[in-house]
Amino acid sequence: LVFDFCLEYDFRIQDVVRWIRSNGFKRVLIQLPEGLMRCFETIVSSINEAVDVDVVVSANPSYGPCLVDEISVQQMGLDAVIHFGHLQYPYYRPSVPTLFIPAEWAAMDLSWLEKELSRVTADRNAVVVTVSQHLSSVKTVCKRLGIEFGGIMLGCYLPKEVTSRKRLVVVAGGDFHCISAYLHTVGKDVDIVCIDPYAKIVRCGEEIGGKVLRVRMWKVSECLGARKWLVVNGFLGQNRQRIVDEIVRKLLSKNIVARKVSALRIDEEYLRNLGAETFDCIVIVACPRIAIDDLQNFEKPVLTPGEAMMVLSGSTERYVYPW
Ligand code: SF4
Numbered sequence: 001l002v003f004d005f006c007l008e009y010d011f012r013i014q015d016v017v018r019w020i021r022s023n024g025f026k027r028v029l030i031q032l033p034e035g036l037m038r039c040f041e042t043i044v045s046s047i048n049e050a051v052d053v054d055v056v057v058s059a060n061p062s063y064g065p066c067l068v069d070e071i072s073v074q075q076m077g078l079d080a081v082i083h084f085g086h087l088q089y090p091y092y093r094p095s096v097p098t099l100f101i102p103a104e105w106a107a108m109d110l111s112w113l114e115k116e117l118s119r120v121t122a123d124r125n126a127v128v129v130t131v132s133q134h135l136s137s138v139k140t141v142c143k144r145l146g147i148e149f150g151g152i153m154l155g156c157y158l159p160k161e162v163t164s165r166k167r168l169v170v171v172a173g174g175d176f177h178c179i180s181a182y183l184h185t186v187g188k189d190v191d192i193v194c195i196d197p198y199a200k201i202v203r204c205g206e207e208i209g210g211k212v213l214r215v216r217m218w219k220v221s222e223c224l225g226a227r228k229w230l231v232v233n234g235f236l237g238q239n240r241q242r243i244v245d246e247i248v249r250k251l252l253s254k255n256i257v258a259r260k261v262s263a264l265r266i267d268e269e270y271l272r273n274l275g276a277e278t279f280d281c282i283v284i285v286a287c288p289r290i291a292i293d294d295l296q297n298f299e300k301p302v303l304t305p306g307e308a309m310m311v312l313s314g315s316t317e318r319y320v321y322p323w
Contacts, residue, residue, distance in 0.1 A: 006039035008107040009133075013043070016082055017050040019099050025079040027054040031062045031069050033085040036103055043084070061265050063287065064154060065089035066237030070096050087132045090157055092237030102132035108197055114141045116202050117169065120193045121147050126167040129153040131177060134197060138171050153177060155289045156322040158184045167191050168205075173198040175208050176293055182209025183216070183292075183321040213319065215296060222301040223311045226280030228257040230271075231308075234286025235264045243285050243305050243323055250312040266290060268298055276300050283308040288322040 020028060030047075032040055037059075044055045056078060058069040065086035073081050073096045080097035087100050117128065127150040130138040135152065142149040150162035155176055162168055168190050170181045178194035182205040185192065192205025223229075229251055233244045244260065251258040261274060266284060276282060281301055284290045288304040295302040303311070306320035 003042065006036075006042045008105060009036065009039065010104045010106050011039070011043050011046070011084060012101050013046045013050070016047060016099065016101065019082075020047070020051050020053050020080075023080065023097065025053060025097075027056070027076075027078045029056050029058050029069060029073050029076070029078050029081045031058045031060075031081060031083045032103075033062050036085055063289070064237075065100065066092055066234075066287070068092075068094040068096070068098050068236060070094050070236060085132065087135075087152055089154070089237050094236075102135055104136055105133045105197075108134060108137040109200070110137060110141060112200060113137065113171070113195070113197055114145065116195055117141055117147060117171075118145050120169055120195070120202060121145070121167065124167040124191075125165050126169055127162045127165040128169045128171060129159065129162055129181070130171040131173075133173075134171050137197075153181065155180045156287065163188055163190055165190065167193060169193045169195060170205070171195045171197060176289060178203070178205055179209045179212050179292065180288075180321075181205060183213065183319065186213060186319040186321065212292065216292070216304075216307060216319070217316070219291075219301040219303055220307050220310055220316055223281035223303060223308070224316070226256070226301075226311075228259075228279050228281075230259050230261060230274065230276065230279040230282045232261045232263055232266055232282065232284045232286060234266075235262070238286035240285045240305070240323070247283060247285070247305065247308050247312065250309075254312070267294060271295070271298065271300075271302075281308075281311070285323075 040057045058072050060069050061067055066089045068083050082099045084101045084103045087102055127148045128142050129150045139149050151159045163185050170178050173196050181192050194203045194205055231244055231247055248258045283303045285305050291302045291304045305323035310316050310320050
């Protein structure tokens, strides 16, 4: 079963082997997002069948391309990292040799996608974005249909030009990219349509994102007047020291207590261990998904950096996402 599942993804083993050989690497790290972790055995054995290289698997978080596990590479004296599941993050360049392999989903029903894309882009000035898993499929279908392809989006990144169109179509599994596209475009005259190729459903971004926006505005209002804040920074590409400094500076200028935390991984349990009940408001600077998705039901309000800035600048009418 695991083997069948892994066959649905293109791990581009030949490219990986070529890269290892041409650079003469002897010891490499591989990184996979949680959903593809179970394929590591298939990947390692395929690499080792082709090239004699020592492969170590990282079990550290790999939520996005912002988390290339440089720490393991450096600490274990490895030569390089092969990061599966994402393409390079626009806001961060790893300091060790890194090969990004998007791990595209090869089981996409292209005729279904073509039918839906043609339907939702028929009457509007539309542009299509997707995630790395569907890059080739979406590009191919857009080209065939003569629809504009806007590139890759991430939970915290949307190519700028795409928000100037009347309709933005997001092809991605699950809800988060759809929510993220919606939050990115609040206040702009763009309507979001979300196509989930795994579940084969097409939804309106407003339907999913509208509810989330109301919750986010409620969290923002809960932090108005908060006197004690916890500000959580991340590691690697999630280390946003400049934003942390800006938030803390604004808090201190208002005589508000600000405590700073650095965390590679943060969840409810960690926050409780940090005594979260003694804080009025928590900001997760590392990644907006943690506040919106993982900690949305936490007993204390947890904000993204953009939401924290809304509270601190006193302008809560215009939603700011992600920072
Ligand atoms: S949404 Fe979070 S995990 Fe994804 S790229 Fe941005 S910071 Fe990284």
